[in-house]
Amino acid sequence: MDPGTARPSTVLDTAVTTVKRRARVRAPELVGRGWLNTGGEQISLKDLRGKIVLLDFWTFCCINCLHVLDELRPLEKEFEDVLVTIGVHSPKFVHEADPEALKAAVERYEVHHPVLDDPELTTWQNYAVKAWPTLDLIDPEGYVVHVAAGEGHVEALRTIIRELVEEHDEKGTLHRGRGPYQAPEPASTTLRFPAKAIVTPRNTILVSDSAHHSIVELEPDGETVIRRIGTGERGRLDGLNPTFSEPAGLTLVPGTNQVVVADTVNHLLRGLDLDTGEVTTLAGTGEQWRDGETDGPADKIELTSPWDVAWWNGGVTIAMAGNHTLSFFDPATNTVSRLAGTTVEGINDGPADGAFFAQTSGLAADGDRLWMVDSETSALRYLENGEVRTVIGKGLFSFGHKDGDADEALLQHPLGVTVLADHSVAISDTYNNAIRRFDPETNTLTTIATDVAEPSDALVVDNELVVVASAAHRLERFTAAAVKIDGAAHEVKRPSTDIAAGEFELAVVFTPPKGTKLDERYGPSTRLEITSSPPELIVEGAGVTTELVRALRINDQVTNGVLHVVAQAASCSDDPADEHPVCRLTRQDWGVPVRVVADAPTRLPLLMGGMDEDGQQGT
Incomplete structure (x- = not known):
């Protein structure tokens, strides 16, 4: 996938780290240069109150972001009267920040939901996003309830959305009906992209x-x-x-x-x-x-x-x-x-x-x-x-x-x-x-x-x-x-993450979706591969293991580099009566630019899916 970049604490970081498990974290406002697929209308979270909102942080160069667009199509159809998907376009390349290029990409890839143009990565930073693609799910009252990075999260999202529909139907806080998406006028050319x-x-x-x-x-x-x-x-x-x-x-x-x-x-x-x-x-x-x-x-x-x-x-x-x-x-x-x-x-x-x-x-x-x-x-x-x-x-x-x-x-x-x-x-x-x-x-x-x-x-x-x-x-x-x-x-605009030399821990945060558990039937269910550019950045701990937490030793003679992290986890339905459980693989990779400095953090958490035990996003 397109690499993610860890960054300093932001609005959502600060909010999430101060709450306990299941505490409700208010979603930051959607801020950007403008909107596509809304007929020229601006959208705020207040306008979406009563809907389940799925924010898809993407950039159109990223193949994994394109995968997620296709993964979400059936989900959007299934919940079309209660779910509003918002694409938050946060560009990597200079060209992607061109509004005309973004408009073309939205047509090219048949994006059939509103898209917020976020060229300065304001909303990206306020939601503490670290990688493309990242998905944030917001409940009908405007609170973040689930975060996942990478591909393969559709079944987990489906389960959570169904629970939210049931909960907010009972509370009377769910509003059914058409969302804000408005299709642009179709173009007619002999060839199209x-x-x-x-x-x-x-x-x-x-x-x-x-x-x-x-x-x-x-x-x-x-x-x-x-x-x-x-x-x-x-x-x-x-x-x-x-x-x-x-x-x-x-x-x-x-x-x-x-x-x-x-x-x-x-x-x-x-x-x-x-x-x-x-x-x-x-x-x-x-x-x-x-x-x-x-x-x-x-x-x-x-x-x-x-x-x-x-x-x-x-x-x-x-x-x-x-x-x-x-x-x-x-x-x-x-x-x-x-x-x-x-x-x-x-x-x-x-x-x-x-x-x-x-x-x-x-x-x-x-x-x-x-x-x-x-x-x-x-x-x-x-x-x-x-x-x-x-x-x-x-x-x-x-x-x-x-x-x-x-x-x-x-x-x-x-x-x-x-x-x-x-x-x-x-x-x-x-x-x-x-x-x-x-x-x-x-x-x-x-x-x-x-x-x-x-x-x-x-x-x-x-x-x-x-x-x-x-x-x-x-x-x-x-x-x-x-x-x-x-x-x-x-x-790329996002700054490097400061890390400490010497003993260092890298942890991938993954919570199996509700109703599932890590699949241990045929051996370890998780895999973590860590390498670096230059290779000398990591003195000890590079390579592949089955644990999602890794002890590294960072070289104090290397000042800058990139940590390459590939993680995956297999989770299966956990109903004891199910003889043939449904299993799915979640996979995510990051390219994290780092700067080795004195007195920097000795631990780097990366979120792959869910919230951690303190209700945090792993940031």
């Missing part, structure tokens, strides 16, 4: 039309539609009238008319026969991977948000954006296997099985080398001979628009990479609205096009560079002319 494109064997252009949930074949001019494959509705039907859900990456199987499609929100690889237009499912179960097997028969292995695909080394490499890994689909054996990555989010080079990635979103093969862009670390990297190397990129919290030597160059959330005829690469530098070119011979980065609306991919057609200008809903052609950019470097 196209994602990726390729040239077919017949020299036409195939485009994944993500917001229209379909694949479109265009004439070489990039404008004239030959055919649309897909009904335009979300779904996962195969056949001659197929459905997709936000498809993205495309790759040709060499020597055939077969295309492999990364059907991102369906967590599937789909096959497209260009001759007949028939669609089949090649890999994935349709369920999102959270834990478990990564290698095996293609129809038995779960995928997670495959964002791009590339034919490389006799098969299809998959950019598994949802868990920061690369996978490999072998059509000869009909199997899927983990190719690289550990699921820890960050930058770590070296042997593929130990590398860290950060939401890989673009792939391009050049012989034995596989180029990739990691959007969350704004990085250009490659895999070759079993080793991962970073060319551009400094970490989860550094980005910008700066040309020059690769060691100093900066990108901002790139989504696409394209190999050019001279073996240089064109980078779709999405949040800089630019196309960049990296030359491996000179180890330099230049800007070759600007003012491109969120480019997400590029391809070469008739010696011209054709760019998928996603937010402009079209393909655009460019004649490359370098423009020198020496922009400022940017850092």
Whole structure:
């Protein structure tokens, strides 16, 4: 997921830490620059009194935030007369603070609830949020009753909402009826937020039309539609009238008319026969991977948000954006296997099985080398001979628009990479609205096009560079002319957390949802993985254990770094009469920037779900 950042005490921190268990904590007011999906109306908590309110703190770059949007859809439908979901958009990248970019993202991802634009992170700080995504549940009288970070909390929320409905129905404090959501006027364009494109064997252009949930074949001019494959509705039907859900990456199987499609929100690889237009499912179960097997028969292995695909080394490499890994689909054996990555989010080079990635979103093969862009670390990297190397990129919290030597160059959330005829690469530098070119011979980065609306991919057609200008809903052609950019470097706004050197405790706070217990039937039900950048930050205690509390030793010779934390817990229904309890896995990861200083706290709690025994949020 997108990394969270611990911060100093805020309004909600102060309130929560002074109350006892089950004491009621008043929800802070919703403060921001403006609102979307309300017909121009401003909303206050007073306006929502009598409703159950779910605050979803998100940012549109974050794959886990997008997962939560999809998880919440059935919950919002089930409780539509009593539940009001409010998206609180708290941006990570500079581009995400642009109100027009946010407006486009709300449409792109079909956000069907009001959204508060919180560019200064005022509401984020007042609710003591530490990670994207975080969910706060507020009862009809305006009190915070539940907090959870990460994905996989829908069943816990469903249980709590049902209890709140019953309680406040009896008290007469629940108001049923329509909420404040007002749908904006729909737009009509041939393409809507196209994602990726390729040239077919017949020299036409195939485009994944993500917001229209379909694949479109265009004439070489990039404008004239030959055919649309897909009904335009979300779904996962195969056949001659197929459905997709936000498809993205495309790759040709060499020597055939077969295309492999990364059907991102369906967590599937789909096959497209260009001759007949028939669609089949090649890999994935349709369920999102959270834990478990990564290698095996293609129809038995779960995928997670495959964002791009590339034919490389006799098969299809998959950019598994949802868990920061690369996978490999072998059509000869009909199997899927983990190719690289550990699921820890960050930058770590070296042997593929130990590398860290950060939401890989673009792939391009050049012989034995596989180029990739990691959007969350704004990085250009490659895999070759079993080793991962970073060319551009400094970490989860550094980005910008700066040309020059690769060691100093900066990108901002790139989504696409394209190999050019001279073996240089064109980078779709999405949040800089630019196309960049990296030359491996000179180890330099230049800007070759600007003012491109969120480019997400590029391809070469008739010696011209054709760019998928996603937010402009079209393909655009460019004649490359370098423009020198020496922009400022940017850092994520949230400050580092001060921690003490020496003995230090990191604790993940997790309370099993009501009616469940930690599942110990087959061994430990929890897992905690802690690493750091640089690795020298942690002298002792890094690695994997089954306890959610870890004793560390922090190096007093390292002044700044990032703690990478991945936690998970399996909880099951606890009714003794249930022979087949329902079990669910909660998983969360953090990237916490830290500063090692004297007299700083010797303990860092991170909330994964629920409230702790004192009624606190773990802050």
